[in-house]
Amino acid sequence: MSKVKLSNFQLAVIAIGYFHGSTTISNPAIGAKRDAWIAVILGTLGGFIVITMQLYLSKISKGKNLLEIIEFCFGKTTGKILCLIYILYFMHNAILDTKAFSEFMVTVSYPETPIIVIVLVLIIIAVYAARSGLSVIGKSCEVLVPLLPLAIAIVTLSLLKVTDFTGFKPILLEIPPVIKSSFDLVSSVFADFIVFLMILPYTNSEKGRFKATYWATGISGLILLVISSRNLQIIGPALIEYVRYPSHIAAQLIPTISIDPLVDMNLLIGGVIKVLVSLYAISKITAEIFHIEYKPLVPAFGLLIIVLSFWAFPDAMELYSWEHSMGETLISIPPQLLLPIILLIISLIKNKREQNGQKSQSA
Amino acid sequence: MIKKVILLLLCISMIMTLTTGCWNNRDLSELSILTAMGIDQTEDGKIMVTAQIIKPVDVSSSGAGVSGGGGGGEKSFVVVSNTESTIFAALRTMLAKINKKIFYSSSQVIVFSEDLAKSGIKNYVDFILRDHETQFKSLIVVAKGTTAKEIVEQEYGLSKIPGGYIRDTIKNSKSRGFTKELRLLDMARELATEGRELSIGTIEKSENLTSTEGLAVFQKDKMVGWLDKYETRGYMFITGRAKSGIIEIESPDNPKEIIGIELMKGSSKIEVNSSSNNSIEVNVKIKAEGNVGEQQSQSGQSPDKICKSLSKCLEKQITKECYSAISKCQNEYKSDIFGFGIHVFDKYPKYWQKVTSVWSEEIFPSIQVKVKVDAKINRTGLLSKTIKIR
Numbered sequence: 098m099s100k101v102k103l104s105n106f107q108l109a110v111i112a113i114g115y116f117h118g119s120t121t122i123s124n125p126a127i128g129a130k131r132d133a134w135i136a137v138i139l140g141t142l143g144g145f146i147v148i149t150m151q152l153y154l155s156k157i158s159k160g161k162n163l164l165e166i167i168e169f170c171f172g173k174t175t176g177k178i179l180c181l182i183y184i185l186y187f188m189h190n191a192i193l194d195t196k197a198f199s200e201f202m203v204t205v206s207y208p209e210t211p212i213i214v215i216v217l218v219l220i221i222i223a224v225y226a227a228r229s230g231l232s233v234i235g236k237s238c239e240v241l242v243p244l245l246p247l248a249i250a251i252v253t254l255s256l257l258k259v260t261d262f263t264g265f266k267p268i269l270l271e272i273p274p275v276i277k278s279s280f281d282l283v284s285s286v287f288a289d290f291i292v293f294l295m296i297l298p299y300t301n302s303e304k305g306r307f308k309a310t311y312w313a314t315g316i317s318g319l320i321l322l323v324i325s326s327r328n329l330q331i332i333g334p335a336l337i338e339y340v341r342y343p344s345h346i347a348a349q350l351i352p353t354i355s356i357d358p359l360v361d362m363n364l365l366i367g368g369v370i371k372v373l374v375s376l377y378a379i380s381k382i383t384a385e386i387f388h389i390e391y392k393p394l395v396p397a398f399g400l401l402i403i404v405l406s407f408w409a410f411p412d413a414m415e416l417y418s419w420e421h422s423m424g425e426t427l428i429s430i431p432p433q434l435l436l437p438i439i440l441l442i443i444s445l446i447k448n449k450r451e452q453n454g455q456k457s458q459s460a
Numbered sequence: 461m462i463k464k465v466i467l468l469l470l471c472i473s474m475i476m477t478l479t480t481g482c483w484n485n486r487d488l489s490e491l492s493i494l495t496a497m498g499i500d501q502t503e504d505g506k507i508m509v510t511a512q513i514i515k516p517v518d519v520s521s522s523g524a525g526v527s528g529g530g531g532g533g534e535k536s537f538v539v540v541s542n543t544e545s546t547i548f549a550a551l552r553t554m555l556a557k558i559n560k561k562i563f564y565s566s567s568q569v570i571v572f573s574e575d576l577a578k579s580g581i582k583n584y585v586d587f588i589l590r591d592h593e594t595q596f597k598s599l600i601v602v603a604k605g606t607t608a609k610e611i612v613e614q615e616y617g618l619s620k621i622p623g624g625y626i627r628d629t630i631k632n633s634k635s636r637g638f639t640k641e642l643r644l645l646d647m648a649r650e651l652a653t654e655g656r657e658l659s660i661g662t663i664e665k666s667e668n669l670t671s672t673e674g675l676a677v678f679q680k681d682k683m684v685g686w687l688d689k690y691e692t693r694g695y696m697f698i699t700g701r702a703k704s705g706i707i708e709i710e711s712p713d714n715p716k717e718i719i720g721i722e723l724m725k726g727s728s729k730i731e732v733n734s735s736s737n738n739s740i741e742v743n744v745k746i747k748a749e750g751n752v753g754e755q756q757s758q759s760g761q762s763p764d765k766i767c768k769s770l771s772k773c774l775e776k777q778i779t780k781e782c783y784s785a786i787s788k789c790q791n792e793y794k795s796d797i798f799g800f801g802i803h804v805f806d807k808y809p810k811y812w813q814k815v816t817s818v819w820s821e822e823i824f825p826s827i828q829v830k831v832k833v834d835a836k837i838n839r840t841g842l843l844s845k846t847i848k849i850r
Contacts, residue, residue, distance in 0.1 A: 205592055267806045332645065335652035349596050350645060 103296070105305035107235035112293065112313035113320075114242040114370035116286050117363070118194060120321060125285050127343065128278035128421075131334040132269055133325040139279035141318030144287025147434065148314055151290055152307055154441045155297045157448060163294035163378075164385050170443040177386050179436070184379055186432040187292055188398075191375035192406045195219060197420070198368035199406075200413045205345055206361060216403055223373040224399040227380065228392050231299055234373060241366045248359040249320060252344075253327050255351045282321075284426045287314065288433035295378040341417075376402070488516070491563040495537070495623025498608030499584055501576040502543055507584070509550040510541045510609040511562060512623055536620035539613045547587040565593050568623040569630070570600050570644065571608040571663065577676060577683035582651075585681075589648055596645040599630050602676040604662040604686065611663055614670050629672050630661060637696045637705035637723070638673045638689040651681060654816060655801025659695070662686065679795045679820060687785060694785030697746050697778055698798050698831070700728035706753060709777045712769040720754035721774055724838065732803045734811075735828075742800050742829045748778060751839040755846045767837045774835040782831045796824045 103111075129136040158166045163183065168176035199215040207215065226234055269275065290310070300306055328343040331350060337343055348357040379398050384391030410416040419425055498510035514537050540557050544550035551562060570588065572581060588594045603611045612622070619625040633639045639661035642650075650658045658678035663670050675687040675695060687695060696702035704723050711717040731743045752770070789795055801819050805812040815823050 208592060267809050270809050333649040333653060335654065336645075336649045339648075339652065346596055346645065350643070352597070 102301035103231055103235045103299055104301060105309040107239055108293075108296070108300050108306065109309040109313040110238045110242045111235060111296070111370065111374065112290070112310060113317055114238050114245070114367055115289070115293075115374050116313065116317035117242075117245055117320065117367040118286070118371035120286060120324075120367070125278055125281035127325060127328070127337055128281060129275045130337065131267075131329060132275045133278070133329055134322055135269065136275050136278040136282060137318065137322045137325055139275070140282030140287070141314065141321070143279060143283040144290075144314055144318065145311070147283060147288045148290045148310060149307075150441065151294065151437055152297075152310055154437055154444070155294050156303070156306075157441075158444050160298045162298045162381075162385075163291070164382050166294070166440055166444065170440050170447065180382055180386060182436070183291075183432055184382055186429070187375045187379045187382075188402070188405070189428070190289060190292075191372050191379070191402050192409055193416075193420070193425075194368055194371045194375070195402055196406045196410045196416050198364060198372075200416055201342060201345075201364060202361070204413070205342060206358075213403075213407075216406060219369060219372060220399045220403055222369055223376050224396050226369075226373050227377040227399075228395045231296065231377075234377065238370060242370070245363055245366060246316070246320060248363050249324060252348050252351065252356065252359055253323055255356075256327065256331055256347060281426060284429045284433060286317070286321075288429065291433055291437060292374055292378045295381050296374070372402070490560055492558055492560040493566050494562050494564045495566060495621050496569045496571065496612050496626060497564065497567050498571040498573070498603075498612035499547065499576060500573040500608045501579060506543050506545055507547055507550055508541055508543045508609070509547055509554070510539060510612045511551070511554060511564075512612045513538045513540065513558065513562070514621060535615060537622060539609070541609055547584065548591070563593070564591075565595055567595060567598050568627040570598050571611045572600070572602050572660070573608040574603055574605065574683070576608075577602050577660075577678070580680075580682045581678075582681040585648065585651065588644060594644070596643060598644045599627055600642050600644060600647050600660055601626070601630065601663040601672065602660045602683065604664045604674065604676070606665050610665060611670055614665065616669065626663065626670065626672070629670070633661070633672070635704045636673075637693045637702040639692060640675055640696065640701065653799075653802065655796065655803075655805050655812070655819065656799035657795040657797045657820060659687075659795075659797040661692075675797075677789060677793045677795050677797055679793065684793045684795055685788075687788060690781050691785040691788055694778075694781035694783070695797065697726060697748075697782055697833075698728055698730070698744050698785065700726070702726045702748075707750065707774060707777055709770070709773040711756070712766060712773055717756040718754075719752065719756065719770065719773075721750040721770070721837065722753040723748060723750045725749040730798075730800065730803050732800065732807050734808065740800075740804060740823065740827045742803070742827055744782065744829065744831045746778060746782070746831065746833045748774065748833060748835045749838055750774060750835070752837060752841060755843075771835045771837045774837065775833040778833045778835065779831050782833075786829050786831070790825045790827075790829075794820055794825050796820050800824065800827070800829070 125140075127133055154166065155161075158169065161169060164176070164180055167179050167183075170176070171179055195216055198219060199212050202215045203210065203212050226237060293310075297306060300309075324344060328347050329337060331347050332340055332343050340346055344360050344363075345357055348360045349355065376395060376398055380391045380394040383398075384394055410419070492511075492513045493516065494511050495514055496512040498512075500508040500510065502508050538558075540554055542550045542554040542557065544553055551564070554562065572584070576584065588598075589596075601611075611626075614622060616622055616625045630639060630641050633641050640659060642660050647658065647660065650656055658681070660676045660678070661672055662674040662676050663672045664674070673689040673692070675692040676683050677685050677687060693702060693705065702723065703726050707721045707723055708718050709721060711719050725748065727747045729745045731745070733741045733743065735741045786798070789797055796819065801812070801824070804819075812819075
């Protein structure tokens, strides 16, 4: 259908931007306090496993996107109903990211700006990019995403003069929070890679996909590791649970100049990419269910995201309590883990049967 | 063609409206720039906030020829006080007295008064941490013997911006070692950390100036006492903060003659052990390197000969300062400002959980602290030995 092909580099770059998303401002690994770095490492490893499974699912279904895989496995009608789960789930992600992004901006930089303005600006950009299609998304990410590690490197290097090394010790006093936050990390960052099943079929080489995605995962894990250990060291394990946006404070502490907008810039890029990819996937799935063009749907869904983000999270407290509750992790398990596993098993069986059928036919 | 022009105009107008900056954009001329903030407690338990606001015109026109703020010249800043139940309200209702909105991101120093520190600072830190305009880089000091207002009102002949002046005097503790440079974030961190009590550098009024020497010792959020400047340096040595400074030691052969050693390097390492009878033992290892900077003694020997005995004396002096700080905190104030508790937590987490609640009251005063100083004299400056008067 689509002639657009993404290069593997573009795929990796979109993935980094997507993983990065809002993690600079609210890092789930921080729940493990002084063991956050262990949680990040565990979470990244867990991410590798989940992503491998999702990539494998895409590989064996030979160029099908998420919707086509589901329809292939469950038949047309059931498949379409199941797709609804994904639409809702991606919608939830987009709403959460939109709101997290705009709350951060309002709390930190623009306290008197109406929040609707910030949401609107974000959604306008996302809608514009999603409407323009994958090649535009890929190219803009190619330009913007390299700025993320750059900004992080600048902030981190200017804070290297650390005097208080009590941040990390004692190691592994309590194991449950580490496990919990590494699960949080997998579910809220890496396992959301499922949305890329809508993009993967349009990359130009099947071979490099695995490599590109693994690179993206590794780099994102490294960035997370750097951010969380830096924040832990600078703000301290005791204080970090009271602080809402550790990265912002860390950037504020750089002597003589204020470059905290660098952190905000990070978020602008990451947040837009996250919302953008979700928006693209939602519109694409819906369009394919009804066999219509996806472009007119994008602004409609954009509007829906704006309205729903205000309806679902009327104030900041609600957002934070939802972000830190088990609920968010629990509702992400079916679309991220259960369904892909079922899909994988069914398509393996079906593929085998087809092969057998072909064999018996040819024989 | 016309379509393109219209599109271009639309784009330009969009960019112009969307990139003008933030919504509540305020120009410099509409702001009152705050450089220092003093927080006092009034007798009826309310908060008096004193703001030191710079007159922008005066500062910009100040040249070398203009005599400074002190003396006959006009002051380059205005001090406004306001009393309310919360800091935020006090700052906001201050607008009844001044015409422009206060911009407190530029606050360099936040001064707490002695009375307020003694009655507990926990009600006063929340606002300055929570508000998005305050800077986590601002330095914190406690006014000793005066109110915060008096400190903030102080004029300095050398600088037209008193807030920046006070900040610089605190910052140069790097080369003195007599006070502790504490940022707002560090204060919050020390308050939130278990196993380390808060200690804040002090500021005192002296004649026409202020001096920043000494340390205020806290227990939880309440101030319990002071350390003098030498005890403060002991604290700085133990926590590894002392990097430079002049240490005066008595000459080995004549105690009346003083030798000034300039400290060039300093570092410390704290180790915790549990001794046989299950009590905690703390070993502090301090490494110091210095040069001979001034010598009053006229012993026939050149300093390189007495180098060894000099470094012994240096070790003795540093050890003395450390012990005086430790014994005062252990016996008088019962406050673990050195953070030995953190090291205990690190090494014996289970034991720490048992004693957390009684640490500063019962355990800390009774632990044995051993200070071992390893000092080295490197150079003697331009003279090989002091000149002999004949």
